[in-house]
Amino acid sequence: MGEEDSPLIHPSHGSYHELPHKESIFSPRRALFRWFVLLIVSLICFGSYFAFDEIQPFDSQIQKTLNIERADFSNLYAIYSFPNIILVFFGGLLGDKIGVRLAALIFVLFVFAGAVMAPLAVSLTAAGKISQRSGYIFLLAGRFVFGLGGESLNVIQTSMTAIWFAGTKDLALALGFTLSMSRLGDYLALSFSPQIAKLFGGDWIAALWFGTVLAGISVGAVLLYSVLDKASERYFPDRKIDPEENALNFKAILQFDARFWIVSLLCMTYYSGVTPFIALCNDFLKDSYHFDDEKAAFYSGIIILASMILSPILGKFLDMVGNRPYFVVLGSCMILPAHLMLAFTQVTPLVPIILIGLSFSMVPGCLWPSIPLLCKAKETATAYGLMTAIQNAGLSLTNFAAGRIADLSYKEAMIFFVCMDLLGFAFGFMLIYVDDYKGRTLCLRSGATKEDLVEDDDK
Numbered sequence: 003m004g005e006e007d008s009p010l011i012h013p014s015h016g017s018y019h020e021l022p023h024k025e026s027i028f029s030p031r032r033a034l035f036r037w038f039v040l041l042i043v044s045l046i047c048f049g050s051y052f053a054f055d056e057i058q059p060f061d062s063q064i065q066k067t068l069n070i071e072r073a074d075f076s077n078l079y080a081i082y083s084f085p086n087i088i089l090v091f092f093g094g095l096l097g098d099k100i101g102v103r104l105a106a107l108i109f110v111l112f113v114f115a116g117a118v119m120a121p122l123a124v125s126l127t128a129a130g131k132i133s134q135r136s137g138y139i140f141l142l143a144g145r146f147v148f149g150l151g152g153e154s155l156n157v158i159q160t161s162m163t164a165i166w167f168a169g170t171k172d173l174a175l176a177l178g179f180t181l182s183m184s185r186l187g188d189y190l191a192l193s194f195s196p197q198i199a200k201l202f203g204g205d206w207i208a209a210l211w212f213g214t215v216l217a218g219i220s221v222g223a224v225l226l227y228s229v230l231d232k233a234s235e236r237y238f239p240d241r242k243i244d245p246e247e248n249a250l251n252f253k254a255i256l257q258f259d260a261r262f263w264i265v266s267l268l269c270m271t272y273y274s275g276v277t278p279f280i281a282l283c284n285d286f287l288k289d290s291y292h293f294d295d296e297k298a299a300f301y302s303g304i305i306i307l308a309s310m311i312l313s314p315i316l317g318k319f320l321d322m323v324g325n326r327p328y329f330v331v332l333g334s335c336m337i338l339p340a341h342l343m344l345a346f347t348q349v350t351p352l353v354p355i356i357l358i359g360l361s362f363s364m365v366p367g368c369l370w371p372s373i374p375l376l377c378k379a380k381e382t383a384t385a386y387g388l389m390t391a392i393q394n395a396g397l398s399l400t401n402f403a404a405g406r407i408a409d410l411s412y413k414e415a416m417i418f419f420v421c422m423d424l425l426g427f428a429f430g431f432m433l434i435y436v437d438d439y440k441g442r443t444l445c446l447r448s449g450a451t452k453e454d455l456v457e458d459d460d461k
């Protein structure tokens with residue numbers, strides 16, 4: 003069968019490779035079907051990433067319409083992130099307990115409700131139907147509801163990809179592809195919202211409603227995924243949901259592999275060096291390099307654009323070569339000089355920005371695909387949830403700190419990012435060491451087994 007191209011064997015996940023069923027069109031062994039499912043999965047967060055960032059390009063219009071200050075506007079992001087230090091962990095647990103289909107449906111409905119509430123709040127205020135104060139509270143509530151689903155939906159999406167691709171030769175490519183589609187949502191929202199508004203005769207509130215339509219597509223994608231996943235359920239016997247066995251098992255979490263904790267801490271420090279930087283980048287370029295609005299937006303968009311294009315390409319490369327801990331260190335090596343250049347030199351920011359974009363594909367391309375190699379299939383969503391909770395815990399502090407430090411001086415903010423990079427660097431070396439000690443699972447090529455690793459070493 004020409005379409006079957008993957009040795010579906012995996013230390014903890016592989017189980018759909020040996021089933022004696024006659025291959026149906028819904029068999030995950032069929033590469034074409036698997037990739038079709040992935041396309042649907044990738045649409046799930048395309049809309050939610052767009053809706054998350056759609057308010058950013060219209061910050062001044064929103065502030066004016068609701069009569070709020072910059073700090074009030076920042077609260078629209080904080081109210082999304084803070085609850086997710088805890089919530090996303092339970093979101094992951096829920097995914098393993100009730101299954102990814104039902105969990106995704108719950109979370110995407112929260113996302114959709116939030117994506118309706120945000121433009122509705124602004125529309126009602128602009129039309130004078132509610133006061134500016136009520137409009138702001140309504141908008142805050144919308145962002146809160148959006149946050150109840152947003153991060154957990156991301157965790158479930160990553161778990162869906164792991165379910166379908168762990169054990170194949172294409173896990174990092176698949177995760178890179180979903181990441182790429184999510185970043186496309188981000189990029190469209192951040193860089194093209196004014197153009198979208200132009201399509202609606204310059205009506206910026208219509209551009210916010212456009213985000214609601216994309217969130218509607220996310221709902222449709224979850225429903226379609228559920229149908230396809232249900233149809234191929236018999237190929238995944240490992241996924242049978244046993245509510246007893248899957249009861250909140252905190253003990254199991256404490257017994258997670260040491261490398262899971264290192265990867266999670268690395269995820270926290272690495273994203274702390276990048277995400278707050280992206281948030282500040284626009285203003286930083288305008289203040290430090292005297293760029294105009296358009297040039298600053300173009301340059302800061304390069305990071306997301308680069309990682310959007312490179313994530314699947316580097317994903318495929320990492321699938322083929324394995325050695326994830328080494329590439330994490332290499333990715334950290336790129337971001338460190340980039341922040342140093344921005345802090346201490348006057349070289350064109352293009353070079354460091356491209357380095358950050360390259361690193362922002364390589365490091366996530368190693369971190370997220372590492373999880374299925376370190377945990378059991380039934381714990382995947384829990385593990386992703388916990389990792390994202392740890393990431394959010396760090397990010398909520400570092401976002402806050404970086405903003406305050408940047409108010410004093412951008413140079414010191416860059417030095418702050420250098421410190422985050424150094425921490426990431428240290429965790430990267432720790433990962434190499436611990437993985438080496440524990441049998442080099444993270445060095446496996448995707449779809450390979452430990453025996454392959456021994457063979458490689460023998461050559």
Ligand SMILES: C[C@H](NC(=O)[C@@H](N)CCCCN)C(=O)O
Nearest residue numbers: 051054153156181366370390393
């Ligand atoms: C895959 C990874 N996801 C995250 O970092 C999540 N915390 C979701 C963030 C959503 C922000 N729009 C990533 O996006 O690199």
